[in-house]
Amino acid sequence: MSDDLVFTDEKLETAMRPGALAWQILVVDDEPAVHDVTKLVMAGFEMDGRGLEFTHCYSAKEARAVLAAPNDFALILLDVVMETEHAGLELARHIREDIGNLNVRIVLRTGQPGQAPEEQVIKNYDIN
Template identity: 45%
Template sequence: MINQPPQEATGLAQWILLRLKPFVDDDAASLFADEAEEGAVTAGRPWSILIVDDDSEVHAAIGLALSGAEIDGRRLRLSHCHSASEARTRLAGDEEDIDLVLLDVVMESAEAGLDLLESLRAEPETRSLPVLIHTGQAGRFSENMVRARYDISGYLPKSSVTQQGLLSALRAVLQEGRAA
């Protein structure tokens, strides 16, 4: 009998391996600014994205997927929290302007991310902060259920997100927030 990792670890490893490899459908040229293009200047400060997830492999995968990416000529600066309570403390400290939170649901408890989201919406300082749900529990926390109960900017199931899909979702949320 061959030793196999637990099903949860196997699923995550598959997500990381499958989702970070370039896909035929992904247009790699559109993911990154053409550095050879003359006159290409990054406009303004980088977009600040706070990744809140208890899985360090997810943080690494997102960092790799977004490495060198730009949205509207602005680089992405990724910050990391590994629990909802850590994110709550960081956001309350107001140490930096966060443009978007990429939030997992299941962390230190089954609904830690949603509890954090409720507290963010209750505070005037974070009420309008864009939050993109990024969950591995899409069956348990469906997009329809989450959208009906919570004010979110977007929803990405970890099982089906691609590099291009992640960047497109971030772009849509950031551009929507800028237009508001």
């Protein structure tokens, strides 16, 4: 056995698999610029040979309506402060408790200093 390192062609590993469905990402934020930057930064990103497909909501109320329909979101990028100071946290609670979706990953984002949730809230709602 050799101690030589063998590298595979990364392009082969990350190439989009034919017929692979894109990861479904829900972006919930009341600032249109945040949606634009998110798309710009994540454009062309692939994971496990799958690209990303975005659904955009501009309020927690709009997100509740989208989440009420059958969906396969892998990730929700969620603003904390929207219609109210805690609209994002209330939506996270709704997703986990009312809808019962324990699989989707939720990442909280906020541009408001001092509005980060307490550690207990993060643990209770399995927020990333």
